[in-house]
Amino acid sequence: MEHFLTKDQEMIRELARQIAQERVLSIRAELDEKEEFPWEIMRLLAQSGLFGVYLPEQYGGTGGGCLDLCIATEELSRVCGGVAVSYAASALGAIPILLFGSEEQKKKYLPSVASGQKLAAFALTEPNAGSDAAAVQTSAVKKGDSYVLNGTKQWITNGGEAAIYTVIARTDKEKGIRGLSAFIVEKDTPGFSFGKKEKKMGIRASATRELIFTDCAVPAANRLSREGMGFPIAMRTFDQSRPGVAAQAVGIAQGALDEAVRYSRERQQFDKPISSFQGIQFMMAEMATLVEAARALVYAVAKAIDGGAKDVSKESAMAKLFASDVAMRVTTDAVQIFGGYGYMRDYPVEKMMRDAKITQIYEGTNQIQKSIIALSLIKEAGLKKTV
Numbered sequence: 001m002e003h004f005l006t007k008d009q010e011m012i013r014e015l016a017r018q019i020a021q022e023r024v025l026s027i028r029a030e031l032d033e034k035e036e037f038p039w040e041i042m043r044l045l046a047q048s049g050l051f052g053v054y055l056p057e058q059y060g061g062t063g064g065g066c067l068d069l070c071i072a073t074e075e076l077s078r079v080c081g082g083v084a085v086s087y088a089a090s091a092l093g094a095i096p097i098l099l100f101g102s103e104e105q106k107k108k109y110l111p112s113v114a115s116g117q118k119l120a121a122f123a124l125t126e127p128n129a130g131s132d133a134a135a136v137q138t139s140a141v142k143k144g145d146s147y148v149l150n151g152t153k154q155w156i157t158n159g160g161e162a163a164i165y166t167v168i169a170r171t172d173k174e175k176g177i178r179g180l181s182a183f184i185v186e187k188d189t190p191g192f193s194f195g196k197k198e199k200k201m202g203i204r205a206s207a208t209r210e211l212i213f214t215d216c217a218v219p220a221a222n223r224l225s226r227e228g229m230g231f232p233i234a235m236r237t238f239d240q241s242r243p244g245v246a247a248q249a250v251g252i253a254q255g256a257l258d259e260a261v262r263y264s265r266e267r268q269q270f271d272k273p274i275s276s277f278q279g280i281q282f283m284m285a286e287m288a289t290l291v292e293a294a295r296a297l298v299y300a301v302a303k304a305i306d307g308g309a310k311d312v313s314k315e316s317a318m319a320k321l322f323a324s325d326v327a328m329r330v331t332t333d334a335v336q337i338f339g340g341y342g343y344m345r346d347y348p349v350e351k352m353m354r355d356a357k358i359t360q361i362y363e364g365t366n367q368i369q370k371s372i373i374a375l376s377l378i379k380e381a382g383l384k385k386t387v
């Protein structure tokens, strides 16, 4: 379907597609098998300028927005979800700085993220604070010109590989969600270390690690916005980054659909290609319709963000919910179309099915997305009543 993208956005699509096809495709199975972080691809993406597509020109970006980031993420995901999330998670780490950083903080940190010279990461989750983000216990105690951080963050994408971390920590024990604050922490800060690399079901090229803070002194100048703003910073960040997870899901689903259609024309049973069976045709028709619907929703939400829409929490959650469920359904159906071969690692669709699953879990599970959507509906209904 024609989405009437700008010339720049078409160029981003072409560039990301070319890198995915020419450089990622041939090594994706190996990256998955070896669970190897794709540094070579990250450097290539940096050289191509793709890390800066959503950042303003004054901070080294190319001046695009959320849709530009979604397009690049989608194309990379079409070939490898693990490579794509390593790319997209850097944006997740940088978005809070872009949205809430002072001019000084933006000038100091964003250009190296835009150039891809440094990767960023975002750290909210802890062993006992997953869906319940307000349960964060990592403490940040003000001492002179620093905050001293103690605690651990769990399952942080790009953990150990990134140079810049946006970390949500507790500055006030008594104030619940109002007691959280956000900090920029540099990798080589004394007292900051990493746990082992997690062994995962999917997106295995990406690095997921624990962050450990032991009396880690972070300059007070690295606090984003005011004390107590950690929770709103995390939530506004997710509003802008969830379309990116949704784009990852659309890309994975599109990749699986492409493979399924190709295979259905090649595989012969009963002296015919399996594509001639209506049962297979109907599956592919439904898969293609779902992918188009998911893409249309993701692009619409990204365009709303780029157009300056004020509150996109509900729509962002809808895009992430719908696209990730589509990715799970379409990749599962693709494995079905491949039959027994689909279950084998020699073919790419089992990896796509494994990669798809995480899109229903991270940046808020789909149950949490449904809660966000429902709460928005209830709030909107209340507002209408009082008008």
Ligand SMILES: Cc1cc2nc3c(=O)[nH]c(=O)nc-3n(C[C@H](O)[C@H](O)[C@H](O)COP(=O)(O)OP(=O)(O)OC[C@H]3O[C@@H](n4cnc5c(N)ncnc54)[C@H](O)[C@@H]3O)c2cc1C
Pocket: 089, 121, 122, 123, 124, 125, 129, 130, 131, 132, 154, 155, 156, 157, 158, 200, 208, 358, 361, 362, 363, 364, 365, 366, 367, 368, 371
């Ligand atoms: C590979 C990977 C990468 C990740 N990357 C990052 C990262 O870069 N940064 C970061 O901060 N975090 C990251 N995460 C963490 C991720 O965001 C959390 O795993 C996710 O938010 C869910 O938290 P949880 O795993 O603790 O699940 P839990 O919160 O324990 O949820 C368990 C189950 O209960 C359900 N549930 C919980 N509360 C409710 C409720 N109120 N209503 C209905 N159902 C509910 C959930 O939907 C889920 O099905 C990553 C996780 C993984 C696996």
